[in-house]
Amino acid sequence: MEEDDEASIQEVSEALQGLEDDVDQIALARMLDGKDDAKNGIVSINAGAGGTEAQDWAEMLFRMYLRWAERKNYKTNVVDFQPGDEAGIKSVTFIASGPYAYGYLRSETGIHRLVRISPFDASNRRHTSFASVSVYPEVNEEVLINIDEKDLRIEAFRASGAGGQHVNKTSSAIRITHMPTGIAVQCQQESSQHRNKAIAMKVLKSRLYEYEEEKRAQTKQAEYQKKDDIAWGSQIRSYTLHPYQMVKDHRIDLEIGNVNDVLDGNLDPFIEGVLLAKAQ
Numbered sequence: 203m204e205e206d207d208e209a210s211i212q213e214v215s216e217a218l219q220g221l222e223d224d225v226d227q228i229a230l231a232r233m234l235d236g237k238d239d240a241k242n243g244i245v246s247i248n249a250g251a252g253g254t255e256a257q258d259w260a261e262m263l264f265r266m267y268l269r270w271a272e273r274k275n276y277k278t279n280v281v282d283f284q285p286g287d288e289a290g291i292k293s294v295t296f297i298a299s300g301p302y303a304y305g306y307l308r309s310e311t312g313i314h315r316l317v318r319i320s321p322f323d324a325s326n327r328r329h330t331s332f333a334s335v336s337v338y339p340e341v342n343e344e345v346l347i348n349i350d351e352k353d354l355r356i357e358a359f360r361a362s363g364a365g366g367q368h369v370n371k372t373s374s375a376i377r378i379t380h381m382p383t384g385i386a387v388q389c390q391q392e393s394s395q396h397r398n399k400a401i402a403m404k405v406l407k408s409r410l411y412e413y414e415e416e417k418r419a420q421t422k423q424a425e426y427q428k429k430d431d432i433a434w435g436s437q438i439r440s441y442t443l444h445p446y447q448m449v450k451d452h453r454i455d456l457e458i459g460n461v462n463d464v465l466d467g468n469l470d471p472f473i474e475g476v477l478l479a480k481a482q
Contacts, residue, residue, distance in 0.1 A: 232481055233305075233477040233478070233480060233481045234302050234305040234306075234477070236305065238304055238305075238339035238415075239302055239304060239305030239308075240301065240302050240304075240305065241303070241304045241305075241339040241340050241341075241342070242297055242298060242299045242300070242303050242304060242339070242340035243297070243298045243303040243304035243306075243307040243308070243337050243338070243339065243340065244281075244295065244296075244297050244298075244337065244338045244339070244340050244405055244408050244409075245267060245295065245296055245297075245298060245307060245310075245335065245336070245337050246293065246294070246295045246335070246336045246337075246338075247260050247263050247264055247267075247291075247293065247294050247295075247333055247334070247335055248260065248292070248293045248333060248334045248336075249286070249290065249291065249292050249293065249331075249332075249333050250313070250331075250332035250333055250334055251331070251332050252329065252330065252331035252332055254286065254287065254288045254289055254290065254322050255316075255320050255322060255329045255331040256290075256331040256332055256333060257286030257287070257288075257289060257290030257291055257292055258286070258289050258290035258321075258322070258331070259290070259314075259316045259331040259332070259333050260286075260290055260291050260292070260293070260294070260333040261286070261289075261290040261291045261294075262290075262316070262465060263314060263333055263335065264291060264294050264296075265465075266464070266465050266466070266467055266469070267296075267298070267307075267310075267467075267469075268296075268467075269466050269467025270467035270468075270469045270470075271298050271300070271303075271467075272467065273467050273468075273470075274300055274303075274306075275300065276298045276299060276300030276303055277298075277299040277300065278296050278297065278298055278299070279296060279297045279299070279391075280294065280295070280296045280391050281295045281296060281297060281389050281391060281401055281402075281405055282294065282295040282387070282388050282389055282390060282391065283295075283390070283391065288322070289322070295387070295405065297340060299340075304337065304338075304339040304340070306473050306477075307337045307473075308337045308339075309472075309473050309476040309477060310335050310337055310469075310473070311335055311336055311337050311438075312334070312335060312436075312437070312438030312439070313332055313333070313334050313335075313436045313437040313438060314332070314333050314334070314335060314437060314438065314439050314440075314441065315330065315331070315332055315437040315439070315440045315441065316330070316331045316332075316333075316440075316441045316442075316443070317329075317330050317440065317441070317442045317443065317444065318331075318442075318443035318444050319443070319444045328444055328445075332437065338405075338408045338409055338411070338412040339408060339411065339412065340404070340408050341404070341407045341408045341411045347407045347410055347411055349380070349406070349407070349410070353380055353381050353382050354378055354379065354380060354381070355378070355379040355381060356376065356377070356378050356399070357376070357377045357378075357379075358373045358374070358375065358376055358377075358395060359373055359375050359377065359390075360373050360374075360375060361374060361375040361390035361391075373395070374390070374392070374393055374394060374395045374398055375388065375389065375390030375395075375398060376388060376389055376390070376395060376398040376399045376402045377402070378399070378402045378403065378406050380406060380409075380410065383410065383413060385406065385409050385410065385413065387402050387405045387406045387409060388402060389401040389402040389405070437452065438451065438452060438453055439451045439452065439472065440452065441461060441464070441465070442461070443461060447459055447460075447461045448461065449461055449464045449472075451472045451475065451476070453476055453479070454472075454475045454476055454479045456471065456472060456475045458471060458472075
């Protein structure tokens with residue numbers, strides 16, 4: 203009889219867990235109903251305070267998001283890649299293509315902080331590094347963005363990132379600056395200057411679209427001001443490798459001890475946690 207009771211309790215417990223999961227999925231679906239949530243996401247990562255350590259950290263974040271995208275079966279396309287001086291990357295921009303890529307990734311916008319024993323410090327001292335993540339919806343052809351050619355400064359230069367010998371030998375990379383807003387984008391991953399310009403214009407349109415949306419809503423102004431200082435005190439999430447291992451999202455007080463699993467792309471607990479918190 204006791205065995206039957208234990209089996210019943212186990213069955214009820216599993217059923218309750220299933221119901222809780224269903225409720226969470228319904229809540230997530232409600233949160234991903236924004237007009238841009240179903241679009242692809244354009245992600246930019248920039249190294250902040252911390253020198254070489256920060257540039258290495260930016261590359262770690264880049265890998266983390268690529269692994270997350272793989273888990274979601276999203277396609278990724280690197281638009282711009284600026285290598286670090288000694289290691290890592292100064293900045294990278296890529297497009298994550300798949301259902302609701304922007305809806306999920308937009309919660310990653312902010313400052314990410316890393317604490318660890320630096321592999322670049324011969325004295326094995328602990329270092330704190332920062333990197334910023336910005337996410338924009340990819341604007342499709344149906345969205346009309348008016349850009350006056352007179353407002354653009356277009357420059358061609360030689361690519362410095364990974365792209366093959368042909369890319370590096372020619373001035374195929376393109377940088378476009380929208381002078382009224384100061385927004386600058388660049389693309390150097392293609393060997394064709396024409397192709398790089400087309401991709402850079404797509405990214406610029408997405409940046410301007412997000413800029414206008416934020417200006418109208420005026421709800422993210424504080425976040426934009428924070429991004430000017432990629433340093434202590436403004437982080438949304440901390441990744442600690444020493445003296446203990448822990449990833450903590452400061453917005454929802456969620457802590458996960460398996461740092462390696464998070465850095466290998468298991469971001470859903472944080473992403474879904476932030477979305478659910480907003481839903482509630």
